[in-house]
Amino acid sequence: MPRGNDKEYSVQQMIIEKRLKKKNHFNFEKLIPGLLLLTAVLSVLTTIGIVFTLIFETFIFFDRVSIIEFLTNKKWYPFSATNASFGIMPLVVGTLKITGIAAIVAVPIGLATAIYLSEYASEKARRVIKPILEVLAGIPTIVYGFFALTFVTPILKQMIPSLETFNALSPGIVVGIMITPMVASLSEDAMSSVPRSIREGAFALGATKLETTIKVILPAAVSGITASVVLALSRAIGETMIVSVAGGSTPNASFDVTSSIQTMTAYIVQVSTGDAGYQTTIYYSIYAVGMTLFLFTLFMNLFAQFITRKFKEEY
């Protein structure tokens, strides 16, 4: 049948006309890649700028305080007028305590939640619980901070009388609560993306739900789960408000969780909001601490990427 002969119009004809019109007009389409590139370059440049400032100011700090002292000295007394000492260790230990406690809270609860949501929950339960998790993830951290100080700490104090008002335990637990939704939601994504057919294969062999989950689904989703844990922990490392509010400001290198601590982030806040003079050693020290923090999270993120790539599921 010849096209367009028995009707008043031909689609091809119309398309050709439109295209001709377009060609004569100024072509916006051609500009798009350029514009997009510009924004991409802008964000890359900003990042490079930040990192460069960080490195630059850190170098000035190491001009005044030796890097050996920074890494090996076990005391962080930047404000001491007579013998200030800048050993990063206490701040790192403070951060690690928070991160460790947070992991102990977030990994089991987050994983259990993910398993429940992906393997056991009915469609209805999932529809209720997932949004709640997302709301939990959206609560401002300052709110979590006061929750730790005014609610969790008093409860813990009743159980552990020797607990100080500012301590590592309470903010650690609350940071754990804060990152649990992230672990749960990302792990749930990883587990639900294991195809249904693989579950059926296990069920058809007489496996129970638990056997299928533990021995087939979890191993299949292991890279996604690990990545979610690592990402969540790198958030815990960078967490600032909760530890500033409830953790105190006493840098100490002991692994005791009941006494007051200071994390790297909390120190930066303390100096930034205080009255350390511009270009003093204390001023430059926040860049060195910031640099350390940056290296920690950078390493964690690279590790997460490595895991995801290395154990890429192929189904």
Next chain:
Amino acid sequence: MNVTLLKSQSKQIENTQTTHIEKQFVYKTTDLNLWYGSTHALKNINLDLHENEVTAIIGPSGCGKSTYIKTLNRMIEMVPGVKTSGEIQYRGRNILDKSYGVEDLRTQVGMVFQKPNPFPKSIYENIAYGPKIHGIKNKKVLDEIVEKSLRGAAIWDEVKDRLKENAYGLSGGQQQRLCIARCLAIEPDVILMDEPTSALDPISTLKVEELIQELKNDFSIIIVTHNMQQAARISDRTAFFLSGEVVEYRDTTTIFSNPTDKRTEDYISGRFG
């Protein structure tokens, strides 16, 4: 520990308990009806499936073949809103009875799916998984089971040097035979296959067909297929399904050479479906 021995002993015990039911049937389906919500997918199915035979189920798309075969190991329960009535006796016991443990049933009745679905694990682990979850831990026994199952599925020579490699590195046809091996590893009584060759190339299909021929000496096989030649080649008996009903069920030679029902004749001569 000899698994085969244990298995055959337990089968013997079962058989002695049920000798009064005709021994040559593995499944007896009586007045089976099934609904997906309000869709009446299976209507008054009466079908007795024979021991050590290959039974083919044919019929046009949507006639209920998959639905039926999935009720035989109760995989159908995974679909929400499924209701059944009637009875399916497996070795003399009604499997639709809620008291029948579904894991027990699936340990006896294995299944091979349309699309190969190996676990994202090594070839070895794929086979060892079934025995492992049923409590067999001895490494030596597992090694033996793995070799025996892979040999049974005619894939041993192709994979014996790469047992530790991920199963997803195998071709589609090899993956499907691996899935058959996985099924053989727990030495089931019946093997259900839902269009096991529809995702395979002709040569892999041929290999799987030859395999099925061999397997029927030790297992009872129920296979859904869209391929009429395949049904004719490999099955002893054929059931023709249409709109959720069994139109005709006879031995394969008769149904293909001399169908009684007009609708069967139309279907196998390619006039519809």
